[in-house]
Amino acid sequence: MSVLLIPNPTKDTGLAVTRQAAAVLAERGIPVLMPQAFAAADGLDGVRFLPEEQAYRAAEQVVTIGGDGTLLRAGLDCLAHGKPVLGVNLGRTGFLATCEVGELATKLNRLAAGDFTLVERGLLHARVPAHDWAADAINDIVLFGNTRLHPMDYKVYCDGAFVGGYRSDGMILATPTGSTAYSFRCKIKAAGGISTVEDIEKFLDLGADRLGTSRAVKLLTSGEAGSGY
Numbered sequence: 376m377s378v379l380l381i382p383n384p385t386k387d388t389g390l391a392v393t394r395q396a397a398a399v400l401a402e403r404g405i406p407v408l409m410p411q412a413f414a415a416a417d418g419l420d421g422v423r424f425l426p427e428e429q430a431y432r433a434a435e436q437v438v439t440i441g442g443d444g445t446l447l448r449a450g451l452d453c454l455a456h457g458k459p460v461l462g463v464n465l466g467r468t469g470f471l472a473t474c475e476v477g478e479l480a481t482k483l484n485r486l487a488a489g490d491f492t493l494v495e496r497g498l499l500h501a502r503v504p505a506h507d508w509a510a511d512a513i514n515d516i517v518l519f520g521n522t523r524l525h526p527m528d529y530k531v532y533c534d535g536a537f538v539g540g541y542r543s544d545g546m547i548l549a550t551p552t553g554s555t556a557y558s559f560r561c562k563i564k565a566a567g568g569i570s571t572v573e574d575i576e577k578f579l580d581l582g583a584d585r586l587g588t589s590r591a592v593k594l595l596t597s598g599e600a601g602s603g604y
Contacts (some may be wrong), residue, residue, distance in 0.1 A: 377406040379434035383441025386465040403487035431456040442466025515555035519545035
């Protein structure tokens with residue numbers, strides 16, 4: 376097994392937590408990789424530095440050190456290379472980066488021992504064939520017009536069947552993992568609607584007005600959302 380460490384230097388000041396993680400893994404005989412951009416950092420003896428693309432290909436596991444944003448940025452690279460990722464949280468509340476610094480040694484030792492469970496998360500794939508554009512999303516996809524000054528009329532179809540129409544500033548389609556789903560959770564729940572958690576296979580379809588509240592909420596199963604957008 377080899378582990379790729381992806382730190383956020385603005386969160387991990389002086390790469391102190393990164394050095395701690397590298398030391399824990401090295402004690403267990405686990406090869407540690409990092410992107411070449413960190414090669415000049417002190418205190419990372421024994422770490423193998425590679426160009427980022429090559430590092431992702433060579434690693435078997437990825438550990439991000441920062442917060443949810445760090446994990447999200449690395450997550451699409453993990454998706455492209457088929458690598459599982461563990462997030463170490465240096466931010467405030469980690470919805471995705473669930474390993475706190477105080478748990479770092481314990482969880483990395485479990486990782487080294489193979490004592491872990493992989494949890495698959497639902498993703499979204501967006502395509503715009505007319506512009507030869509496509510992208511994947513871990514959190515959410517936001518649709519809006521060329522200008523955000525005027526609302527637009529949106530029609531939503533799922534597998535060719537009409538789901539609903541909305542007049543709004545935009546549309547948000549959020550995965551259960553998505554931070555948008557979490558940020559809307561209290562507003563939706565307060566209105567007597569649904570709330571989301573990370574382990575349900577549902578996607579939220581939200582029409583957003585200028586006040587940032589939801590005008591309409593529809594809950595779509597993962598199968599329904601798969602090809603309808």
